Amino acid sequence: MVAAAGGVSACSGGDGSVAESPLQASEVQASPTPTSFDQVGPDGLIDGKTLSQLSGEIAYACITERGWAQVQLTDDGEISGLVPEEQQDAYSKDLDACWAEANARYPFPEVTEDSLRERYALEVETRSCLMDEGYTIAEPPSVDVWIDQMNHPDGDVWLPYAELQFSSTFDSTKLPELYEKCPDPAQRIYLP
Structure with missing residues (x-):
């Protein structure tokens, strides 16, 4: 099998x-x-x-x-x-x-600079929420640097949940509860 x-x-x-x-x-x-x-x-x-x-x-x-x-x-x-x-x-x-x-x-909507700016703001909010829950998340880059990272994802992209999930100390069984408290911006639909 x-x-x-x-x-x-x-x-x-x-x-x-x-x-x-x-x-x-x-x-x-x-x-x-x-x-x-x-x-x-x-x-x-x-x-x-x-x-x-x-x-x-x-x-x-x-x-x-x-x-x-x-x-x-x-x-x-x-x-x-x-x-x-x-x-x-x-x-x-x-x-x-x-x-x-x-x-x-259910096609994915076109990604625009406005939708990326909206997502960036939500990623920053998510970082604050995760930190309030006791997790350590790196400082975000500037919005322009982040948009460039998202448009050219061949290197590191700052995403609080990705950072958390790749941490060796994170217990992934806590994700569903954490998503309720601190929604993951990657899960929502951004309209052009």
Whole structure:
């Protein structure tokens, strides 16, 4: 058996971690397909869900409809499970097609300088919140340096949650509770 995983790869804001409590097929209700992003609430979410979660629900429904019942959907929109090694190629092909369908229904909005400035301000707020919770997070660069980092992500990009999660002392089981107290700006939808 080979561990299989799938997720949104483009600027989804997902960190690739697997949540503690995966959802089962019977628990997933695919969200309605938006005709535009006018359904995005002031919290940057659609019906309280991130773009990764919405896309994950669609991809999960698709992959289970194709017969891959052994996979699970995590709380953050990732798909994981064990697939026999001899079926890995077929599974990967089906999963790619399912993610293409999901991403077509929930495409990522264009990234603009205004949306990056909005995100930067929220990253700075998140840093303060995480520090209030007792974590040490590096000082942010200037907004212009950060925007340059985001536009050319071949090096380090200052992101408080990424810094926290790559810390050897961080307990990842605390993430769901921490997300409630200090929302991760990477999880919201920024409109152009």
